[in-house]
Amino acid sequence: MNRAKLDSIRDAGPAILPSLLQCDFGNLQSEVERLSDAGTSVLHLDVMDGHFVPNLTYGMPVVAGLRRHTNLPLDVHMMISDPLAYAKPMVDAGADMLTFHVEAVSDAVDVAGQIRDLGVGAGLAINPDTPMSQLEPALDCVDMVLVMSVQAGFGGQSFNPVALQRIRDLRSRYPDLLLEIDGGINLATIGAARQAGCDLFVVGSAIFSSDDYGVALAGLNEAMASAQGAK
Ligand SMILES: O=C(CO)[C@H](O)[C@H](O)COP(=O)(O)O
Ligand SMILES: [Co+2]
Secondary structure (H helix, E strand, O other): OOHHHHHHHHHHOOEEEEEHHHOOHHHHHHHHHHHHHOOOOOEEEEEEEOOOOOOEOOOHHHHHHHHHHOOOOEEEEEEOOOHHHHHHHHHHHOOOEEEEEHHHOOOHHHHHHHHHHOOOEEEEEEOOOOOHHHHHHHOOOOOEEEEEOOOOOOOOOOOOOHHHHHHHHHHHHOOOOEEEEEOOOOOOOHHHHHHHOOOEEEEOHHHHOOOOHHHHHHHHHHHHHOOOOOO
């Protein structure tokens, strides 16, 4: 199945993952081509159910449509109340990494195991207000931790620096764990996140507010690469 793509996500790091949340959904195929031409190596897809978060985006048909038009690995951020109900349909649609929220489930170890059994990577996300202790039981059972630097649900929010200390702590305890950060990442914040030890940087507004995705990505890559103390 898709675990080879998990390796390509891991190998891509440090990398910027465009979040399609703020793209032109009327021209999705062309948006993905523009991102691909600009050097994107992994796409981040925000799935919201209007229940776990007060916002609604898209589901399997859009993921499957993207899958038909790109070979890029698809990193699916599931902001939904019942991730297991949609895990297999999402994998069948073409997801390569399924990230669920620790706040949404009662047994993250079980959910991660069931996702991995589907042949894809399992990611575990945590909102800024949730105690890190909630991650503990599952940290040895996931392929990636997504540290939210905004409250999940909307693009265009301001970066919450609590994420930096969280990344630092996780990095010092788990040198090889894939770490992703999501929310408010831009030219002013990406360097600190890299310095903290992050591998994957989800970026929405800071790319889609630009007319030229190549220029936006080049600037972000430069800011990331020049951060001191990177892993
Ligand atoms: O998960 C998300 C929101 O819950 C998005 O991935 C994130 O907000 C990206 O957008 P921006 O860079 O504008 O913050
Ligand atoms: Co996201």
